Structure formats: structure tokens, C-alpha cells
Amino acid sequence: RHHLCAVHPSGGxxxxxxxxxxxxxxxxxxxHQLYGEACALAGACAHDGELSAxxxxxxxxxxxxxxxxxPDAHALRLRLSLALRSTLCxxxxxxxxxxxxxxxxxxxxxxxxxCRVPFAQELILVxxxxxxxxxxxxxxxxxxxxxxxxxxxxxxxxxxAPLWLPAPAVAAPIRPFYFETRRTLSFYGxxxxxxxxxxxxxxxxxxxxxxxxxxDWSDRVAxxxxxxxxxxxxxxxxxxxxxxxxxxxxxxTLNSSFLLVYALLCQQVQLKVLPSDDVxxxxxxxxxxxxxxxLRGQGLLIETLKLLIxxxxxxxxxxxxxxETETERNGTxxxxxxxxxxxxxxKGRFLAGIRNLQVEEAQLELAQ
Numbered sequence: 001r002h003h004l005c006a007v008h009p010s011g012g013x014x015x016x017x018x019x020x021x022x023x024x025x026x027x028x029x030x031x032h033q034l035y036g037e038a039c040a041l042a043g044a045c046a047h048d049g050e051l052s053a054x055x056x057x058x059x060x061x062x063x064x065x066x067x068x069x070x071p072d073a074h075a076l077r078l079r080l081s082l083a084l085r086s087t088l089c090x091x092x093x094x095x096x097x098x099x100x101x102x103x104x105x106x107x108x109x110x111x112x113x114x115c116r117v118p119f120a121q122e123l124i125l126v127x128x129x130x131x132x133x134x135x136x137x138x139x140x141x142x143x144x145x146x147x148x149x150x151x152x153x154x155x156x157x158x159x160x161a162p163l164w165l166p167a168p169a170v171a172a173p174i175r176p177f178y179f180e181t182r183r184t185l186s187f188y189g190x191x192x193x194x195x196x197x198x199x200x201x202x203x204x205x206x207x208x209x210x211x212x213x214x215x216d217w218s219d220r221v222a223x224x225x226x227x228x229x230x231x232x233x234x235x236x237x238x239x240x241x242x243x244x245x246x247x248x249x250x251x252x253t254l255n256s257s258f259l260l261v262y263a264l265l266c267q268q269v270q271l272k273v274l275p276s277d278d279v280x281x282x283x284x285x286x287x288x289x290x291x292x293x294x295l296r297g298q299g300l301l302i303e304t305l306k307l308l309i310x311x312x313x314x315x316x317x318x319x320x321x322x323x324e325t326e327t328e329r330n331g332t333x334x335x336x337x338x339x340x341x342x343x344x345x346x347k348g349r350f351l352a353g354i355r356n357l358q359v360e361e362a363q364l365e366l367a368q
Contacts, residue, residue: 013040019047023058030065035072036114042079048087059092066094071107075115078104082121085128098129105143123147213303213358215351229259230323234270241273244282252289254301259321261286262354265308266315284309304354311361319353322346 003021005014016022022044029038051059062080065073081097084090108116117125126144130136136144232243247257263269264283271279287295287305294302308315 013037016041016044019045020052020054020058023055023061027058027061027064030068030073030076033070035070035076036112039072039076039079039115042076042083045080045089046083046087047089051088056092059089060094062092063094071110072112072115074100074104074107075111075117078117078122078125079115082117082125097125098132101125101129102137102139105139119147119150123151213298213300214355215301216297216299229321231263231269231321232260232271236270236272236275240271243271244273247286248289252286253291254294254297257286258301258305261305262308262318262321265305265312266318266320268318268320280308280312280315300351300355304357307357307361311364314357314361317360318357319350321350 003016003018003024005016005021005025007013008015014025016025022041026038026041026045029035029041047055065076077093077095077100078097081090081093081095081100084093104117123144126140126147129140130144235243247260250256252261260269261283264271264279264286267279269279271282283305287309290302308318
């Protein structure tokens with residue numbers, strides 16, 4: 001069968017003279033994946049009169065494009081549903097709007113701009129699905145609210161009527177929390193010009209004694225289980241990602257994660273998802289995931305992590321925590337391992353070393 005189509009005066013498109021010609025041309029373009037041209041023809045397929053045998057055959061042939069998974073094909077099917085809605089042609093469509101609309105919404109970001117259904121017409125389809133099915137799926141409910149908000153924002157006339165669908169329950173908005181990492185020096189007043197431990201902070205002996213962050217009660221709880229900690233081996237790719245996923249699944253806290261986050265900030269542990277990763281940045285991200293009450297803390301441990309974020313160069317001079325040896329692990333009672341046991345001296349040296357990082361940072365700042 002052949003159809004004679006007129007050429008538009010612009011010479012850029014064909015103008016079918018009958019429903020059969022429009023359906024035949026639309027099918028040819030859709031089967032050749034010319035979805036933009038096919039969508040432009042969808043409006044010419046509307047017909048509310050009696051159908052001829054040829055027109056019925058062409059409508060039944062739409063099953064050839066009913067299973068096309070291309071994103072633009074979903075838009076074409078909805079445009080046809082809109083054009084043939086409430087006409088004698090609608091029963092011939094081999095798809096339903098209720099099944100096609102969720103797929104269209106899911107594929108919407110990947111569709112060509114010329115194929116997308118206009119918001120006002122998409123809202124008509126959502127309303128039709130809502131009238132036919134109750135309750136409305138959450139995806140369509142949220143899409144309806146978005147479409148109504150967009151229509152109200154672009155309306156030239158009076159404000160739109162209130163939402164015709166009930167608003168879904170929305171959790172309270174999350175208030176962002178920002179923790180301060182900048183160093184604020186504080187002093188005990190006019191002293192003898194020496195910092196803690198006899199470290200001279202300025203030439204001439206005129207500098208007051210520096211006030212340091214000390215180990216508080218929360219730090220003593222957090223470091224109680226350090227005797228069990230063993231640094232993870234260097235890993236990359238999927239193995240490193242699995243380690244980070246395990247850490248994020250259990251939660252990042254000073255009690256469970258300080259030594260690992262500290263080792264990442266000091267680049268003493270190499271866990272790189274990509275070869276170009278900077279483990280110091282991974283450590284900084286994990287610090288930001290600590291609970292808010294720990295980020296607001298004033299103890300030695302959280303101050304050390306903030307110090308290493310703002311002064312990455314000090315990570316090369318930071319002490320390394322010495323894990324227990326194999327002999328200690330096998331020959332020490334578990335309660336002594338938990339409380340420090342034979343590793344108490346190593347823990348003491350480590351805590352003194354990270355405390356001294358504050359003095360080293362202050363020396364660098366006062367020297368500038």
C-alpha cells in the first residue's frame with residue numbers, strides 16, 4: 001500500500017492527508033528509530049469517526065513499537081495515548097498509560113528534548129492514572145506534585161488551585177552542621193617564654209605558655225580498646241572500597257575509628273579506591289562523618305584529627321601507633337589487652353606524641 005503525502009511549503013516535512021497515511025508514516029519513522037519525527041506526527045493520528053479496515057490494521061500494527069525499550073519510544077507511546085485519548089482509536093493501543101507512565105518518568109532524564117511530553121499534558125495523564133487506580137504509587141504521586149509546582153511557577157494567569165493530591169509525609173529537613181578546623185591559639189598569660197615541656201615558642205623569651213587541648217574523659221573511653229587494633233594492609237580498588245563500606249556500615253566514631261582515620265590523615269595506611277586517590281582526603285571525609293557531639297568536642301583526639309586536616313604536612317612528623325605484638329596477643333588476658341596491659345607504655349608514648357603536634361603547629365604559626 002502506498003500513500004501520497006504533500007510536501008510542506010517550507011520543504012522540511014511531509015503532510016499526510018489521511019489518518020491511514022499519518023499512521024503509516026509514523027510507524028515507518030518509529031521502526032527506523034526516528035523518534036523525534038514520529039512524535040511530531042502523533043497529533044495527526046487523532047480521529048473520532050468510524051475506522052476503515054486499513055486504519056484498524058495500521059492501529060493494530062502499533063504492537064511493533066510497543067516493546068521498544070528506547071527512552072524516546074516511551075515518550076512516543078505516551079504522545080499517542082494523549083492524541084487518541086477518548087476516541088474510537090484508543091482501544092487499539094497495545095499498551096496502557098498506567099504501565100507506561102512510570103517507565104516514562106524513570107527514563108525522562110535520558111530522553112530527547114523534542115520527544116518529551118509537555119508538563120501540562122503529562123499532568124493530564126497522571127490525573128487519568130490517579131482516577132483509575134487508588135492509591136497512586138509514590139513515584140507518580142511525587143511526579144504529580146512536581147508537575148503542579150512547575151505549572152504554578154510558569155502560569156501567566158492566577159495562582160493554581162491547591163494540590164489535588166495529598167502531600168506525602170516528609171521528614172524534617174536535615175540541618176547541615178559545619179565543624180571548625182581553624183586553629184585558635186590560647187595562652188596561660190605572661191609566662192617565662194616556654195611552651196609545654198620546655199619547648200621555646202618565640203625568640204627572646206617573651207612568649208607566654210601555650211594552652212593545649214588535653215585528654216578528657218571521652219578520650220579515655222575512646223582509647224580503651226586500642227589494644228585490639230591492627231592497621232589494615234595496603235589495598236586498592238574493590239578491596240579498599242569494601243573496607244570503606246564496612247567502616248561506613250558500622251558507623252564512624254572516635255571509639256571505633258580514631259586510629260584508622262588518624263592513620264589515613266597521616267598517610268600511614270594506604271587504602272586507595274583509585275590509584276590517584278589521596279588517602280588524606282579520605283580521612284578528612286571520614287572526620288566529617290563523625291557524630292556532631294564528637295565534632296563539637298574539646299578533647300585531645302578530635303583536636304588531633306582537626307589539626308591533621310588543616311596542617312597535612314604535620315602528618316609526616318606524627319607518631320605511629322604501635323600495635324601489640326603476636327606474643328602479647330597470644331599470651332595476654334583479654335581484659336588486660338582491653339585496658340592497655342603491656343601496651344600501656346606504647347599508648348602513653350603515642351598520646352604524648354600527638355599532644356606534642358599542637359606545640360609543633362604553634363611553632364610553625366608563630367614563626368610566620
